[in-house]
Amino acid sequence: MDMAFAGELAINGALVGLFYALVGLGIVLIYKASGVVNLAQGALAMTGGYVAWAAASMAGLPGWAAVPVVLAAMFALGLALERVVLRRMTGEAPIMVIMVTLGVEIMLRGVVPGIWGADVKRLDLGIGQDPVFLGPMLINTAYLVGGAVSLALILAAVVFFGTLQGIVLRAVSDDQVAAWSVGIRVEHAIALAWGISGVTAASAGILWGSVQGVDWTLSLFLVKGLAVAILGGLDSVPGLLVAGLVVGVAESLVGGLLDPVVGGGTRDVVAAMIILLTVLVRPYGLFGRVHIERV
Template sequence: MDVVYFIELAVNGALVGLMYALVALGIVLVFKSSGVANLAQGALAMVGAYVVWWLGSATGAPLWAVIPLGVIAMFFFGRGLERVALRRMVGQPVIMIIMLTLGLEILLRGLAPALWGTLLKRMDIGISQQPLFLGDILVNRAYLVGGAVALVLIALSLLFFNSRQGVVLRAVSDDQIAAWAVGIRVERAISLSWGFAGIAATAAGVLWGSVQGIDWTLSLLLIKALAVAILGGLDSIAGVLVAGIAVGVLESVIPGYVDPLVGGGTRDVVASAVILLTILVRPFGLFGREQIERI
């Protein structure tokens, strides 16, 4: 067994995993503050990438310069989704809300290519294509940048949830009626979390877009993100980090060894297997909060 090959797979896998974690972060942020499973996150990432690309091509400015604009736009897009669609659903059964987010995902998947065209768009955000060698290990620069951005955003989210506003959001996810009763503007809090989901989605969409180009398939990141979010425990940000790396490494190492034997295609199986196994073995994930039962 070639150790360098293994490490190379693992390192690149971990970096990719961090980028998955970035998409999953949006799911966790929303779940942590409103208890809603956000299945529109894949499409949000895709829309984020489209918006940044569109801003770039419309203004002619370099892409890295319009990314902040795109992030701001997507912050408000996320809040808008909440305002238009989800706020009407307060008090409805959870399954209805999940179906609604899934519907949004499908709608956006269709709508974005319809608006901006179905051709694959190249997105060059200025990351050099030169190979980068760390010792003997070949590392993809785009992944390295992506992993770093993901780490920063995850760290910021961790900090945020320990701040006063973050405590308020956690309170909302615990008990919305009690939150109302102590003066928390619940709607505003939930809307804020969707705004953050929009930001995380844009970052992820742009990074992935720079790797694989932009078309509707970007929204398939949803599956990977779900695997990460479920494995990490739907409401744990630290869980997103660990699970992201775990899923990324598994997804890179397993195909690295198994693909030559079976003829390829195991990569996509890994994420699904992770979802299934987690739900069967440990439904609340690695770091998810347990149901508190006092005896």
């Protein structure tokens, strides 16, 4: 493979990996707050893309002007899901709560395209289409802008966990009973995590929707986000950055090398293989904490 072409694949893949890390961020936030893996994150990203398209096309708002409205709506949706659905599962086995999030994922995958249609919809955020030249390499402008926004949001999450509210979320994650005993409103902390998760998922859905269009396939971000969250460590926000770059670059290079040989489809296998190998070899990820239970 030509070195310039390999570099182009790696850089564009790394930028796409930051999109994946943004989806994984919502999974990590909820896990850190409640100890539950959120399997509804892909559908939340899809919903954010659809709502942005609806606000831009039906309400007549410019794409960029619709973004804050959509993020506010998705924050409210995250709060509503926690209040109406997840809070009812308090005290249930963790696997049952995870199944409920999967049910939300499946429901949104059916309902949202059913309302607005399953055909691909164009979402214009005003990002230029001309590529950026880095020597002989072509860098996708939409990837560059989206990667920069994703990186900024992930770094903001790192800073957030150093604030008082972030420390509260970490305390809730470590021991909910102890958090309750010192006066922390555990349900409010978990609701906040779900609200922020809705915002991060919608951000990824809007950014990726501006690249490939908005349709139900945005929900497939779930597998990418899970791969990043599991590889980085389900309780590590900084680990998302490293894992996102690894997953994105691996996908891009494997796709560039093998797709011409086998006819395509290899990119989708990479995330699944990363999940499988991480769980088998290092279940707590690259930067996650090792949990030791004494019996």
